[in-house]
Amino acid sequence: MSTTEARVAVVTGAARGIGAATAVRLAAEGRAVAVLDLDEAACKDTVEKITAAGGTALAIGCDVSDEAQVEAAVERVVRELGAPTILVNNAGVLRDNLLFKMSVDDWDTVMGVHLRGAFLTSRACQKHMVDAHFGRIVNLSSSSALGNRGQVNYSAAKAGMQGFTKTLAKELGKFGVTANAVAPGFIATEMTKATADRVGMGFEDFKAAAATQIPVARVGEPEDIANAVAFFTGEAAGFVSGQVLYVAGGPLD
Numbered sequence: 001m002s003t004t005e006a007r008v009a010v011v012t013g014a015a016r017g018i019g020a021a022t023a024v025r026l027a028a029e030g031r032a033v034a035v036l037d038l039d040e041a042a043c044k045d046t047v048e049k050i051t052a053a054g055g056t057a058l059a060i061g062c063d064v065s066d067e068a069q070v071e072a073a074v075e076r077v078v079r080e081l082g083a084p085t086i087l088v089n090n091a092g093v094l095r096d097n098l099l100f101k102m103s104v105d106d107w108d109t110v111m112g113v114h115l116r117g118a119f120l121t122s123r124a125c126q127k128h129m130v131d132a133h134f135g136r137i138v139n140l141s142s143s144s145a146l147g148n149r150g151q152v153n154y155s156a157a158k159a160g161m162q163g164f165t166k167t168l169a170k171e172l173g174k175f176g177v178t179a180n181a182v183a184p185g186f187i188a189t190e191m192t193k194a195t196a197d198r199v200g201m202g203f204e205d206f207k208a209a210a211a212t213q214i215p216v217a218r219v220g221e222p223e224d225i226a227n228a229v230a231f232f233t234g235e236a237a238g239f240v241s242g243q244v245l246y247v248a249g250g251p252l253d
């Protein structure tokens with residue numbers, strides 16, 4: 001594939017939030033984007049935003065933790081957009097609770113979406129990247145990978161994403177494929193709004209309280225993360241691999 005041809009990108013969890021901003025950003029850079037999420041209809045807004053700006057996008061309903069659905073989704077991407085050579089593993093869920101109250105289902109659901117999901121999509125897409133001798137995999141980790149009260153499942157999954165990323169970088173580098181992780185701090189999305197709801201705070205107050213702990217004195221927006229992902233997926237980032245970039249408005253303790 002020549003570098004002037006549009007590369008095909010798959011962004012998971014792209015119906016809203018960070019995934020939607022990332023899909024829009026990659027499309028603005030000329031990528032044809034497969035917008036994956038649990039519910040195909042929910043991907044409509046992201047797809048419309050991309051096509052209204054003159055880009056190419058395809059909505060696909062897919063549970064990333066389901067092997068057959070992931071295989072079918074990637075086959076559909078190949079048929080309708082072309083072979084995917086950019087993959088952003090962004091789909092995510094929270095099932096927060098203190099350890100003594102956490103159910104096995106809370107644990108399995110979080111592991112299933114983040115780790116099993118990233119494994120299944122990466123395995124399904126890698127052959128296309130190897131064939132093209134070009135690939136960019138970006139995995140969404142989190143500042144919670146460093147440990148966060150009430151998130152023993154999520155922090156383990158997000159730390160796992162970092163080990164997964166570094167191993168992909170080592171296995172796939174010789175095929176022209178890089179793998180990197182972006183680890184956001186507090187980003188204003190439905191996910192953080194749900195946390196505010198759960199602790200009984202208004203979202204504006206919740207964001208303002210979070211901002212007092214962030215050196216740049218504001219919370220992040222989905223586009224802040226999309227910008228970092230765009231760097232790692234770029235043609236020029238071929239010598240950057242196996243890295244974890246914390247995008248949190250400052251250093252983390």
Ligand code: NAP
Nearest residue numbers: 013017018038063064090091092142184186187189190191
């Ligand atoms: P979000 O607004 O909750 O969006 C996540 C999207 O993923 C939703 O559209 C969700 O669909 C989808 N999804 C959930 N399970 C899925 C599955 N099994 N298969 C396919 N799609 C699935 O979250 P966000 O804040 O944009 O977060 C995006 C990523 O960044 C996540 O990996 C998250 O852990 C990470 N992150 C976020 C923050 C933050 O502060 N927001 C910080 C650090 C890391 P449904 O709506 O149907 O569930």
